[in-house]
Amino acid sequence: MAEYVQRSCESMIKELEVLRRIKLFSDDEINRIIVVRKHMESKIHNVSKSLDDFKSYISYEKLLLKKIHQRQNERGISEKKGWLDNRILFRITRLYQTAVQRFRSDYSFYVEFFKFCRKHKLNSAASQAVDIIIKMFSHKPEVWILAAKWYWHLKDANRALKTLQKGFTIHKQSIDLYNKAIKLELDQLSEADSDVRSIQEQLCVVKIKTYVSLILRNITDLGDILSTLKIVQDHEILKETQEEISRHVFQNYTMDGHLLPPFEEQVRALEEGG
Template sequence: MGELIERHMESMTEEINEMRRTKLFSIEETRLIMKKRKHFECKINGAMKNIQDFKDYIQYEKVILKDIKLRRNKLRIADRKSSIEFKILKRIKYLYEIATQRFSNDFNLCLMYFKFCKESNYNQAASLVIQNMIKHFAHIPEMWKVAAAWHVKKDVNQALSVILKGLTIHQTSETLFSEAIQLELMNRGKDDWTDGSQNKDQLCCQKIQTYVDSIMKNIRSHQFLIKILELLNPYGFTKSVQDKIVKNLMERYPEEADVWHALAQRERNGDHYDEVPGSMHTSNTKFRLDRCFKKYQEGFVMTKSCPDQHRELWSLYLEFLVDLQLHNDNSDMIRNTLLNALRDANDCQMLTERYFVVWVKLLKEETDILDVTEKGLKAIPKSVELWKLKLKYAVIKDNVKNFNQTFKKGVMQLQNKSTPLWMMALRYHILTSSSAVIENIFMSGVQQAEEVGRKMKCEYIQWLVLNKGITEARRKYNDLARTPPFCKELHTIMANLESQELDVNAQELEKVLRLACDQFGGEDSDVWIGLIRCYFEHHKAFESVNSKFDVNELTSRVFREAESKIGHNGPLLADFLGKYDVLKTTEF
């Protein structure tokens, strides 16, 4: 084994010398390359044969190739490629050959080797790999597709022959059937065989019909039949096959929502079922849409016994109409169709929050808007968007009493999800009401639980600074910050407000940052960094108040306290230490 490794290493000498001579790599870099290669050689030639060792070695050589390409472009060195790149490519090919011999049952390895040969223009080797794959991996459908793809550029008939051989083994393979149909469509213009009574399109259509018959017999999948329909759609000469698929879908899968959606969309695109080709109506947009809408209606009847599919079809229909209306906003017909569909869906209790919102936005009359909003809230009382719409309408009407009543009802329904309503109430009353009214809203909001309370605390402090000054904000902050639910954002906002004062009060800022550390120091490294930064930035202010103030001693004490509190959390501690090191090297 040692002699073999040495021979392999010696064979790399010329390549390494050329790397140095062309100055693509330094002497030290080439030494590292040789060291790494020897490591891999020892592994792949050792007693324990491991496929991953081969993959790692191959990947390493590919990385070197990529690096060489980048260096050649950067340094504009084009010579000696045959002594460097070609030798590396041959080495990779050799490694693949040995690996595929030792691990002949590994399909992915063979596939990797084939792709390498194809990309490197080792065409003869690629053909041999394909032959071996057919011999060893006939049980894998993907292999037949890969083999066909290799032959298709040279000979479509050969590719078809490969796929057909695969289909004799894999009679339920969607991949192979799909590939066979695509190859037939590709080959129809090249097929010279004819008996004189049929043209090439008819012959191709007959062949595809044979595949479709096999699919219907062996594969129970409406999604695959829909996929085949989409595949055949651009080819008008396959209409008879398409109609047969449509008929099969309606007979065998009448309760599937996506079947009716696909068939309706075909009608919209002019692919009418049982319609004579060239009919005068096929190019008429209104005619197409009428056929499309009727197909959805037919689907609603057929899916009614399957609630989930019925609901899904309504969703697909409404989404289609919304998109149609969006791109044809001047069409009264489409708008009216969408409105009628929304009413019908509501009667069937099929509307989600999204479509109630769409419905409201389509309406113009006040009574209609209120009626639909009420219907939506009755169906989905926890809908944030619908409560927002109802509040928005009250704002437009500038009805304070109605706004406040709607707001209270919405908050009662939404509870902890009512933050958007509180924000709307603040924006509305800030423009229309006195400071006393606004403060009452804040006082009520900060007493709410979780998300609402935290958000309102932050908004309240900022409002106080702007309207009553920093002193009142400090007083209220001391109450709010110590009242659950605790809010980390409140400390951050208050610290920023203190820092933005023209004459920063370092002692007040310290109180805020200290409280943040007390409440959140075990879960957030930034609060400690903020406190330490405060001492560094404002050490002169602290010294003017306390002559014994020692910034280094104090920051060291805070550092130890932080370590103690977050030491149980390794990643958090590492984050803190990293930020602390950066902070220490910063000059304030």
């Protein structure tokens, strides 16, 4: 353990020398940073290490980075700014990556890692985090939405939509997945070039009809179904889809929003009531 701690501390020497040389931190402050980091390194290399040890180390490094930015701005010091950022961001990313490999059950920590990468434009690490999240937590519907939003952010609309489609084949009763897919189809259509607009429009209508058919087959909550109607109701090209949803609601739900029993049961009830 001592060897790993020593090696990690030695890798920080140049960074600390820069902080001292450009007068962002005093000698006493640098020494305190060394003490804290050595303590943190000892904790995460201990046999009985815990996720909280990694969280504490990550929080400390984030605070340190924030303090560096604050002093750079206050003192007008720009020297080595990008270099220092990269060094500390790399350390935090490495801590996250090590922790998620060792502690696989904490979903919120995985999401925290992804959000950190996204915030600092660490796109490669963010994509890796999304891949791991899908693999580890595919049983959570919100995971598929998180992944789709990320791929959309990367301008990969097709992958975003395929991710949602895969998600609602697993989570057939998740209205959020269906609705997100419909919204992304409409967003993609709105961004289509004029020369392919007509073809994209036809494709969009067909795909949304498919999504709505799945919704009406798998979703029973009236409020959920009406949330889909709200998304499509302002789009003239989806007139038939709007009518299909409305027809389904009036045929299958009572005035107070309860699902009517199957037609055969309704006939049987009338006969028995005779």
